Amino acid sequence: MDFETRWLEDFLALASTQSFSKAAEKRHVTQPAFSRRIKSLEEAVGVLLVDRTRTPINLTAEGQLFLISARSIVSQLHETITRLRGLSPHQQDILEVAAAHSLAFTFFPDWLNSLGKLTDEISIRLVAMNVEDAVHALRDGQCDMMQVYYDSYATLQLDPVIFPSIHLLDTSMIPVCKPDLDGQPLYSLNSPSDEPIPFLSYTSGAFLGRTVRLLLKHHPIRLRLKTVYETAMAEGLKGMALQGHGIAWMPKLCIERELAEGRLVACEGDEWQTPLEVRLYRCTLVNKPIVNALWKKLKT
Amino acid sequence: MDFETRWLEDFLALASTQSFSKAAEKRHVTQPAFSRRIKSLEEAVGVLLVDRTRTPINLTAEGQLFLISARSIVSQLHETITRLRGLSPHQQDILEVAAAHSLAFTFFPDWLNSLGKLTDEISIRLVAMNVEDAVHALRDGQCDMMQVYYDSYATLQLDPVIFPSIHLLDTSMIPVCKPDLDGQPLYSLNSPSDEPIPFLSYTSGAFLGRTVRLLLKHHPIRLRLKTVYETAMAEGLKGMALQGHGIAWMPKLCIERELAEGRLVACEGDEWQTPLEVRLYRCTLVNKPIVNALWKKLKT
């Protein structure tokens, strides 16, 4: 199963021209050679990618899928290489930050703004990812800082010597849903009914999903929930909650606006909430002037 | 700049063994051949990846970064191929829908709501993912339907016989930014200034990133843009745009509320916009009663 990236680019050319001869010309080889390279690619992948039975040729179903991946892989390679080649001049003055998805959408831009002129000259690259990937990115030096949640269940275990962190904000996980016409929550947690409560859930792998699972587990009352919707990201649950599809536990931070406007309401009192922090992490093994400077200022 | 994936796997072996000879053995080639392959890789990348001046050898700083990318690319390739070669089973009574991240947050819940009672009895599981993964999920039967964008550049090439689609909505990609106090855009595309325009960009692999790239490429005017921020998802750009950090091309659909409230404004006229559709796809190769029924009703 060995590839050459040439083959991938060949395949992209073939997909766009829908013709072996045109694509061959585009790739500066003769048509027979080109045909053979596509054949090599198909052998390497192990499936037929092109339907040659009629002209102009079509991609097979598998070919169409592979096209998407090929595009992604080729662009990833190009990106990697150009970034690597321009490493010494550029890389030093760009601050790369990984943030949990839900923070990237709302809190991160606000926070950045609150830093004011501190970050005006700095070029920032934010990558939104799940918490697990963010930790890897931080450890591998792919990012300089990481902005994630930290909950009282200590779901995230990082050595504070290697990965020191700054506390940025206190918020909490709260159960919310759409209000009825009187502004009261559509669903209740404490007054049980015969019907199970429609539950908007995080997928099991998601960081906040673990938090919610632990919250529910530690609570004395066992709820009857029916998962009607499942997604990895808080923003997905928000959209569904706004439409009245059920109850979702959300970081309060993500729904400030919706709560203020009365489009979402908290379901019950404090007993169904759990505190949640936003923390900023760095890795002491990485030594980048811009990071050190920013960290110093943030600690005050 | 041509690669063989062998080289990438060679590099992974070298990184883990920290020895040319050990790695060569692991890869079933002689040490000289192996050394030459690593050299080829370094030439292709254009950067020295290994520090050979002492033993045991170390990766250079660039090598360590490349290692991360190489891992990712190799695993992506393996994943792609194994996914392409075999299909996986799925549940019968739950409708699994994959949606592009930006649609999952806003449009999908609205759309689901608009279907009304049609979907009340159905258990729905939404998974937000990037377009590439969504296409794979659709083909592999990991999901039953896929809700993604479709642009006029035909970035997504899917055979309508195997992957029929329903047109759900017309929207467009429009450049937006924060308004000034008079409600006028902070930045202008048509009146050039000395300063390059701060640009909130999609990462190159992202689907909408491709759309924007093609839009900029096909436009007669070449803009001077300075990428100050980069992320894979539209919602991330929105947050930054709201804070006035630059211009972002966004699906209008994602920012209806912000436009209505005047928190974001379109940067210029139609010439910098491109139409964008929201489409719902299914795969005819998968036969699931619940999907067939819903599809039938949707087509009316």
Place this chain on the structure above:
DNA sequence: GATATATTATGCAAGAAATGCATAACGTGA
């Protein structure tokens, strides 16, 4: 349905590239 035209596949010889083997050059530790 037969033929003209366009497109893709195959046979073959020439050329390019990768490999293994032997060995030289280099780095490490005594």
Place this chain on the structure above:
DNA sequence: TCACGTTATGCATTTCTTGCATAATATATC
């Protein structure tokens, strides 16, 4: 400085790819 382990280089051989000419196949037109 020497002995040992590790990596680089020279060369003959093998393997693979390419280009050219041409056969096979598909589409369009009469």
